[in-house]
Each structure stands twice: as structure tokens, then as C-alpha cells.
Amino acid sequence: MNKSQFDRMKNGKGFIAALDQSGGSTPKALAAYGVMEDAYSNEDEMFDQVHKMRTRIITSPVFSSMSILGVILFEQTMDSKVEGKYTADYLADHNIVPFLKVDKGLAEKKNGVQLMKPNPDLDETLRRANERNIFGTKMRSVIHEPNEEGIKEVVDQQFEIGKKIIAADLVPIIEPEVDIHSGDKEKCEEILKAEILKHLNELSEDENVMLKLTIPTKANAYKDLVEHPRVVRVVALSGGYSRAEANEKLKENDGMIASFSRALAEELRFSQSAEEFNIALKSAIDSIYDASVNKK
Incomplete structure (x- = not known):
């Protein structure tokens, strides 16, 4: 593990940009950017288009x-x-810490949650991540209902895989997203927090994780997680909120910083000139940075 990158993630001021749209979410991300499906004819061309979009963002x-x-x-x-x-080397050269999405998508909904699909190639992915100088990983599950059994399954799976990632000398971002449209979002968050704390308290001193969580309904509900000695950082997903709404909610939560994807790129367009693109991106970055650093 890169010690200087660890210290930067632990103590640095700023936020994480999530540029990890996968096969399922890429067409929607490209369409929002202004690149429609008739601009590519297969998956390789689609990923080429989204890499151009990400490159434009990263090199701005x-x-x-x-x-x-x-x-x-x-x-x-x-x-x-x-x-x-x-890409990871380019980022590291610019003092930006690279992470890799490693999950293979979501399973069907059961017990009010969606677990991660099986990932038989994880060991090989982690090996290649180390070759590419990746610092950490990210993997996402989704919680829809306050089902105790389902939420326990989500957290158990996340930490089971998280320990494999730690063993590969990488820092896992544990992401059990709570659906912002859940009928009882706050109850989901109470159960989730209790389950996460159980696992955090079982980690040894050399086992550290990051948490990526939906901004809680009750401000500072995750304060115990933010302050836990085994947690490098707690980052927030925008989860379908507009950037303005996500920023306002994030400001209410001490110690949480952003890890936004769609909310970061919502005003970026393929047709924009370089100047227009940079102005729109700077506006997004400045507002998200402010919400991550300056709290109410």
C-alpha cells in the first residue's frame, strides 16, 4: 500500500470523483453527456466513447x-x-488517488436488498489492480427495505470480500447503498449502521476500510462510523439527488465527503467548447468541494 496515498485519503481536503460507470449505466451516462446510442455500434465502441468523456474530465x-x-x-x-x-499512473502523477470498481453488478432483489453478483475473477482483478498501481477498490450493494436479515447479508458479503481486498494490500470502499426512495430510509440506515459497526469492531489494527454511504436522513447519523479507528474515510454517494440537493444534505454531516458520479457530470455536454466545458466542470467541483469541506 502506498503510505502517502493512505495519508492523503485519511487527512486530505477534497472529495472523490466517481468515474466508474459500468456496462449497465454507461449508455445513460453517455446520453446525459450528449452521446446517443447511434454514436457507437458495439460495447467496445461504447467504452471508447466513455473513456473519451472521462479523459476530457481528468485532463481538464x-x-x-x-x-x-x-x-x-x-x-x-x-x-x-x-x-x-x-489512467491510474496519470492520476497518481497528479497527486490523485486511484480506485477501481471491482463488483460485477447487482443480483435480483431478495429480502428487501440486492446483493452483489458472484465474482469468480476477483483474485485476478486484484492482481491486475496492483500491477496498475491502484490504491483501493469499490463494490456496491443496494438496500431497499428495512429487512434485518437482508441488510445483514449485504454487510456480511461486503466485509467478507473486503477482507480479501485488504489481504491483496488494497483498501476496500464498502458501499451498501440505501435507496433514497425507500419507504423507510431512516430505519434502513439504523439497521445498516449497527451491522457495519459489528464488523468494524472485529477488524484488526492493520485492517482498514472506507465506507461509501447514502447521505443519511438524520444528520450525523453515521458519526460513529466517521470516527471509528478502522475507517479511513466515509464518503457519500449522490444516490439520485440533484447536485444542489446532495450538496446541501452533505453539508449537514460532519466528516463525510462526496464521492459523486452523475451529480459531478450533470452539466457536462459533448457539444460544449473547451471553455464552456471547463467552466461547467469547475462550477461542479467547487460546489462539491465546498459541501465536503465546509459544514453547517
Whole structure:
């Protein structure tokens, strides 16, 4: 593990940019950017288009370590290059910490939750992540209902895989997302917090994780998680909120920083000139940085 990157993630000011749209979410992300499905004819061309979009973001002069602590990458992005360097190396050279999305998507809903699909290639993915100088990983589950059995399954699975990631000398981002449209979101969050704390308290001193969580209904509901000695950082997903709404909610939660994807890119368009693109991106970065650093 890179000690300076660990210290930066633990103590640095800023937020994480989530540029890890996968096969299922990429067409929607491209369409929002203004690249429609008739612009590509197969998956390879689709990923080429989204890599161009990500490259435009990453290489923008306003996208810097002054505000950006880390970036979450998709596997194809990890294997692609930015200005002649593998993406993670390009980011590290600019003092930005690279992460990799490692899950294979969501299983069908059961017991009010969606677990992660099986991931038989995880060991090979982690090996390649180390070769590509990745610092940490991210994996997502979703909680829809306050079902104690289902939420326990989600957290058990996340930490079971998280320990494999730690053993590979990487820092896992545990992401049990609570659906913002859940009929009892706050109850889901209470159960989730209790289950996460059980696992955190069982970790040894050399086992550290990050948490990526939906912004809680009750401000500072995750304060115990933010302050836990085994937690490097607690980051927030935007979860379908607009950027303005996500920022306002995030400001109410001490110690949480953003890890936004769609909310970061919501005003970026393929048709924008370089100047227009950079102005829109700077506005997004400045507002998300402010919500991550300056609390109410």
C-alpha cells in the first residue's frame, strides 16, 4: 500500500470523483453527456466513447488535486491510457488517488436488498489492480427495505470480500447503498449502521476500510462510523439527488465527503467548447468541494 496515498485519503481536503460507470449505466451516462446510442455500434465502441468523456474530465485544467482526492475507475478505464500513461499512473502523477470498481453488478432483489453478483475473477482483478498501481477498490450493494436479515447479508458479503481486498494490500470502499426512495430510509440506515459497526469492531489494527454511504436522513447519523479507528474515510454517494440537493444534505454531516458520479457530470455536454466545458466542470467541483469541506 502506498503510505502517502493512505495519508492523503485519511487527512486530505477534497472529495472523490466517481468515474466508474459500468456496462449497465454507461449508455445513460453517455446520453446525459450528449452521446446517443447511434454514436457507437458495439460495447467496445461504447467504452471508447466513455473513456473519451472521462479523459476530457481528468485532463481538464480545473480537475486537480487541489479539490480532488481520488477517482474511482471502471476496469476498462484502468486498462486504458490518458496522455500516454495508464489512467491510474496519470492520476497518481497528479497527486490523485486511484480506485477501481471491482463488483460485477447487482443480483435480483431478495429480502428487501440486492446483493452483489458472484465474482469468480476477483483474485485476478486484484492482481491486475496492483500491477496498475491502484490504491483501493469499490463494490456496491443496494438496500431497499428495512429487512434485518437482508441488510445483514449485504454487510456480511461486503466485509467478507473486503477482507480479501485488504489481504491483496488494497483498501476496500464498502458501499451498501440505501435507496433514497425507500419507504423507510431512516430505519434502513439504523439497521445498516449497527451491522457495519459489528464488523468494524472485529477488524484488526492493520485492517482498514472506507465506507461509501447514502447521505443519511438524520444528520450525523453515521458519526460513529466517521470516527471509528478502522475507517479511513466515509464518503457519500449522490444516490439520485440533484447536485444542489446532495450538496446541501452533505453539508449537514460532519466528516463525510462526496464521492459523486452523475451529480459531478450533470452539466457536462459533448457539444460544449473547451471553455464552456471547463467552466461547467469547475462550477461542479467547487460546489462539491465546498459541501465536503465546509459544514453547517
